[in-house]
Amino acid sequence: MELIAIAVLCVAVASVIGGATGFGTSLIATPLMLMAGIGLAETVVVNLVVALVTRVGVTVQLRDHIDWRRVSILGLASAPGAWMGVQTVNLLPEEHLKPAAGVITVLCGLAMALPATRTARPPSAVATALTGAISGYFSTTTSLNGPPVVLLLGRARLPPLSFIADLAGYFVITSIVSLALLWSGTEIDLPALVPMIAACTVAGVVANQIGIGIARRLPTHVFRSGVIALVVLAGLLAIVTA
Template sequence: MEQLAIGAVALFVASTIGGMTGFAASLVSTPALLFLGFGVPEVVVVNLTATLVTRIGVLIRLRGQVDRRRVLLLAAGSVPGAVAGVAVLGRLDEQALRIGTGVVVTIAGLVLLLGGRRISTRPGTPATAATGLLGGFLSTTTSLNGPPVAVLLDRCRLTPTAFVADFAGYALVTNAVSLALLGAQHRIPAGVLWPVLPVLVVAALVGNRLGGLLTSRVPAATFATIVKLLVIASGIATILS
């Protein structure tokens, strides 16, 4: 019970940050849950479910801000990526996969922080679909499907509200597909379904609501910097976890 209680606090904090930035909840919660002793498969299911549930309300609230074409491209690309991720599960060493993901995430964050805004061209259709593909693969293997999409949305120079809205649309489809694929392949641990999942999801909902109230109060420049620093920090934390 102590592990579950501390895990709920970790999900609350992570979801508060995720509610404010739109994407970082899994990045913050993953190292914390792994440190607490939760297994990788359990962490993946918890993160995918918590993000899915919290993004529903966000998408309803911000549906008028969603770029439907961009979200459809990201979501369409994520489906084959998620299928590929499920196909390689069990064939890849979990530690190597986690470290490799952390390295890629850290590099992406550094590129954003040091020179991302110098890129004059916005991502086109191929880049958007490819980003969705990578996000889908990371979704079913590690649940860390946020960084690639965050990098792409940052290049689109969106307002904080539009950023959160587009990511919510992408995450809703990608996470639902990922959970369905994992369930079909019997890769959802039975032990995580009760009482772990309900408790952690409720904590995520409360934290997300609090973070959502802060989104409109964060200046755009500050928001962009927070996104980049969170990407870097999550990459390093994933490597060390």
């Protein structure tokens, strides 16, 4: 029960940030949960389920703003990447994957700090598929599947609703694919994680709404700067404590 309570706290903190930014939940939750002593496999599964549940509603609500072709390419391309991630999980011991998750977190935080492009650059189908594959690999190994797609969509300079809608649609697809592959291709005992998953999902949904409320009150640049600093710090701590 104590471990479940810790996981709930980590997910709640991360979901507040995720609700305010449209992404970033896993970026914060992963290093926090690893530092708290929760296993990487459990962390990945919990993050994927929370992402799936919280983004289904967004996908339905903003379905008219989704570029289904782009989301389909991203989702389909994530499958081979996610499969390769499962093979990595089976081959490498967790003590090697944990610091890797920290390094990826730091790099994602630094990438988020890069200035946005001023001219729109719609991604090609090849670039979209490659991004989907990379993101799929990160999904099953560390659950950090958001940043590659965020960077891709950011370069396209989509309208806010389209950006959020495409990202949500992608998260739904890749989370389902990743969970199915982890269930069938690893020794992770998903039924045993049901209590933790259920508690974290409830916390994630509630905290996500709190984050949305906070975002409406804080200047965007202030909140974004704080999120980036927190992401980098969390990643560094995950590396040090791995």
